[in-house]
Amino acid sequence: MTTPDTKRPRPGAGILKAALRRNAGAVAWGTVLMGLYQAGETAFPIALGLIVEHTLRDRSLGSLGLSVAALAVIITTVSLSWRFGMRVLQKANTTEAHRWRVRVAACGLQPVARDVDLKSGEVLTIATEDADQTADIVEVVPLLVSSLVAVVVASVALGLADVRLGLLVIVGTVAILTILSVMSRRIGSSTQEQQARVARAGAKVADLITGLRPLHGFGGNHAAFLSYRKVSTEAKHQAITVARVNGVYAGTALALNAVLAASVTLTAGWLAYEGRITIGELVMAVGLAQFIMEPLKLFSEMPKYVMMARASAERMALVLSAPPLTVPGQDRPATGGDLEIDGVRYGSLHELTFRVRAGEFVAIAPYQPRAAADLVSVLGVNVAPEAYEGVVRVSGRAITDLSFEALREHMLVNPYDGEIFAGSLRTNIDPSGTSRMVPEAVEASLLTDVVSLHPEGLDHGVRDRGANLSGGQRQRLSLARALAADSDVLVLHDPTTAVDAVTEQLIARNVAKLRAGRTTLVITSSPALLDAADRVLVLDGGVIAADDTHRHLLASDEGYCRAVAR
Known part of the structure; x- marks a missing residue:
C-alpha cells in the first residue's frame, strides 16, 4: 500500500499542497513569529504617535521613561521574532527543497515511460532550480500572512484615528493586489516557458560537448552549432521577456504602494489641518504611511512568487507523475545465476x-x-x-x-x-x-x-x-x-x-x-x-x-x- 510520501504527487497545485502539509508545523510557527514581527513593526509608529500625544499632554519624565521602555520592548520583539521566524522558515525551505531534489533524482533513476520530451539536462534543472523555487512556497505563505497582519493592524490603528484613513488603506490594498494578481499570471506563464527553454539549451550544449569529436569527424559540427544557436537565442529572448515582465511588475508595485502611502500622508495632513485628528495621530499616520510601504511591497510580491512556485511545481510534475515503464515485481534472483x-x-x-x-x-x-x-x-x-x-x-x-x-x-x-x-x-x-x-x-x-x-x-x-x-x-x-x-x-x-x-x-x-x-x-x-x-x-x-x-x-x-x- 502506498503512503502519501511514496505515491507519485499530483501536478502543480498538488505538489505545493503536499509541501505545505508536510511542513505545517514550521509554517505555523513561522507565521506566528513573522506575524509578531510585522505587528511589532506596525506598533512602532503607533507607539511614537502615542508618545507624542502623552508627552505634549503630561510633560513628565516618568511618561518619557515609560515610553522609552515600551519602544525597547517593541524593538526587542521585532528583532527576536524576525531572527527565529526566518530561521524556522529557511530550515524548512531548505529541507523541503532537498526532499524534492531527492524525489526527482530517484524518479530519474527509475525506468519510466515519459510522454513528454525531457532531456537529461532538463531533468537536472528540474532537480535543482525548480525544486528550490517550489520549496519557496514554505516561506511565501507565512510572509504573505504576516504582511496581511501588518496591513490589518495599520488599517485598524488608522481607522481608530479616523475611519476614512482606515478605509483608504483597505481599499488601496485591495486595488493594488487586484492589479498585481493579474500581472503575476503573466509572470508565471512566462517563467515556465523560460525554464523550459533554458533547460533545453543546457541539454543541447551538453550533448554538443559530448559528441564534439564525432561531429568533427564527419563535418557536422557547424550544423550542430547552428542548432544550439537557435535554441540558445530562443532561451535568451524568453529570458528578456521574463525580465521585462518582472521589471514592469516591480515598477508598478512600487508606484502603487508609493501612491497609497502618499494618499494616506496627505489625507492625514488634511484631517490634522481641519482639526479632526490630533498631532499625535498625525505623527502615527505619517509613520504608518511610511512603514506600510514595506509590508505592502512584500504583500504585492507574494503573488509573483506563488506563480513562480506553481510554474516550477508543474515542471516537476512532468517527471514525478510520469508513469513507470513497467510495474516491478517483488522477487529476488538467486546469487551467481545465468x-x-x-x-x-x-x-x-x-x-x-x-x-x-x-x-x-x-x-x-x-x-x-x-x-x-x-x-x-x-x-x-x-x-x-x-x-x-x-x-x-x-x-x-x-x-x-x-x-x-x-x-x-x-x-x-x-x-x-x-x-x-x-x-x-x-x-x-x-x-x-x-x-x-x-x-x-x-x-x-x-x-x-x-x-x-x-x-x-x-x-x-x-x-x-x-x-x-x-x-x-x-x-x-x-x-x-x-x-x-x-x-x-x-x-x-x-x-x-x-x-x-x-x-x-x-x-x-x-x-x-x-x-x-x-x-x-x-x-x-x-x-x-x-x-x-x-x-x-x-x-x-x-x-x-x-x-x-x-x-x-x-x-x-x-x-x-x-x-x-x-
Whole structure:
C-alpha cells in the first residue's frame, strides 16, 4: 500500500499542497513569529504617535521613561521574532527543497515511460532550480500572512484615528493586489516557458560537448552549432521577456504602494489641518504611511512568487507523475545465476535466443550496430516489457518478476556512453563508497596511468561529464566503475572503442581474469575482447548466426573474419 510520501504527487497545485502539509508545523510557527514581527513593526509608529500625544499632554519624565521602555520592548520583539521566524522558515525551505531534489533524482533513476520530451539536462534543472523555487512556497505563505497582519493592524490603528484613513488603506490594498494578481499570471506563464527553454539549451550544449569529436569527424559540427544557436537565442529572448515582465511588475508595485502611502500622508495632513485628528495621530499616520510601504511591497510580491512556485511545481510534475515503464515485481534472483534471452523480438531483433551460463564469459559480435543497441536497451530495462516479445531471465527468473533494486544489485548493464560525474576518480568508480574492488577495478581497466599521473591519485578532481579527461580515460573510468560494482551478471557494451589496440589487449585479459567465475556478457567487435571470451555469439539479422570460439570463427567463417579483423 502506498503512503502519501511514496505515491507519485499530483501536478502543480498538488505538489505545493503536499509541501505545505508536510511542513505545517514550521509554517505555523513561522507565521506566528513573522506575524509578531510585522505587528511589532506596525506598533512602532503607533507607539511614537502615542508618545507624542502623552508627552505634549503630561510633560513628565516618568511618561518619557515609560515610553522609552515600551519602544525597547517593541524593538526587542521585532528583532527576536524576525531572527527565529526566518530561521524556522529557511530550515524548512531548505529541507523541503532537498526532499524534492531527492524525489526527482530517484524518479530519474527509475525506468519510466515519459510522454513528454525531457532531456537529461532538463531533468537536472528540474532537480535543482525548480525544486528550490517550489520549496519557496514554505516561506511565501507565512510572509504573505504576516504582511496581511501588518496591513490589518495599520488599517485598524488608522481607522481608530479616523475611519476614512482606515478605509483608504483597505481599499488601496485591495486595488493594488487586484492589479498585481493579474500581472503575476503573466509572470508565471512566462517563467515556465523560460525554464523550459533554458533547460533545453543546457541539454543541447551538453550533448554538443559530448559528441564534439564525432561531429568533427564527419563535418557536422557547424550544423550542430547552428542548432544550439537557435535554441540558445530562443532561451535568451524568453529570458528578456521574463525580465521585462518582472521589471514592469516591480515598477508598478512600487508606484502603487508609493501612491497609497502618499494618499494616506496627505489625507492625514488634511484631517490634522481641519482639526479632526490630533498631532499625535498625525505623527502615527505619517509613520504608518511610511512603514506600510514595506509590508505592502512584500504583500504585492507574494503573488509573483506563488506563480513562480506553481510554474516550477508543474515542471516537476512532468517527471514525478510520469508513469513507470513497467510495474516491478517483488522477487529476488538467486546469487551467481545465468542470463537467458528467450525469443526476444524488438526493433532489429528477431526471435533472439541465447544463454550465458553462470560463471561464463561470453562475447556477442553484432554485425549491425542497431541490433546491439536494441539488445542493450532490452537488457537495461529501458524498454517496457510489453513493447517487445519474448522473455529475459536472470537466474531463471523473468526480469518482470524482479524488483528494480534486486535486478540492479544482481545485473549491471554498462552502456558505451556511461556518464562521468563531477567529483573525483574515486567517487566516479565507487559512488556509494562501499566497494572492496576499487584497486582491482582500476588495475583491470588500466586506469592506473591516470591515477599515478596526479599527486592526488584517486582523489584527483573530475569535472562534469569528464571534461578534463580524454575519451579513452573517460571510457576506462566507466569500465572501472562497472568492474568495481562486482555484480553477479555484468553486461558491457563496447567498453574499449576509445583506446588503442595494445591497451585494449591488456584490458581484455584483465577483465577476463577479474571476472573469472562471474557471469559476463560483452557486446563488442573488438578482436581482443572476442578472443578473451569463452565463446562468441555472432548476432546477424537480429538472430544468433554462429556460436563458437573467436579463433575457430576466424578460421572457418569468412564473413566473421571481415567483420572483426582490424
